Amino acid sequence: MGIILPVTLTAAAAAAIINIWLSLRVGQMRQATKTVHGDDAGGPLTRxxxxxxxxxxNTPFVLVLIAAIELSGRGNPWLAWVAGLYMLGRxxxxxxMDAETGTKPRMIGVLITMLALLGLAAVAVLIAMGVM
Structure with a gap:
């Protein structure tokens, strides 16, 4: 028996790891700013x-779209690339987000996120309409 939804499973695992990483970064900044509750009014902890x-x-929408496209059988092989690119963008x-002003990594991450969401949504609609 083959693995069901391998792209979705891999993307969900990557998302969990990235979320843990982001959470640890928040915890580190809480310690550095000695902020137990709330935020630091727009400072590094807030960012x-x-x-x-x-x-x-954003990630739940991406994962749902990846799963739906994969279930439709229309995601090979490009879907794994989109999932990987999305995670790198995040x-x-x-x-x-560590910088006080806009940065290239932040801009790239936002652009990749929006393009992934838009592209996956468009493909999902085309699949639902029977075009793909």
Whole structure:
């Protein structure tokens, strides 16, 4: 018996690891700023918290779309590449959020996220319409 939804399983595992990494970065900044509860009013802790929350806001949609496309049987081999690129973009965004001003890693992460969401949504609609 083959593995069911290997791309989705791999992407979900990568997402869990990235979320742990982002969470640890928040914890490190909490210790550095001695902020037990809440945030630091727009400082480095807030930026790291937003990086993690932004990840949590977008990743479920990406994972659902990846799973639906994979279940339809129309995701080989490009779907794994999109999933991997999305995860790399989210790591870049996490690093980019450390700066007080906009950075290339943050911009790249945002662009990859938006393109992945838009592209996966478009493919899902085309599959649902029977075009793909």
């Amino acid at each position: 790291r918290m937003r990086a993690q929350l932004n990840f949590v806001e 790591v870049a965004h996490g690093f980019g």
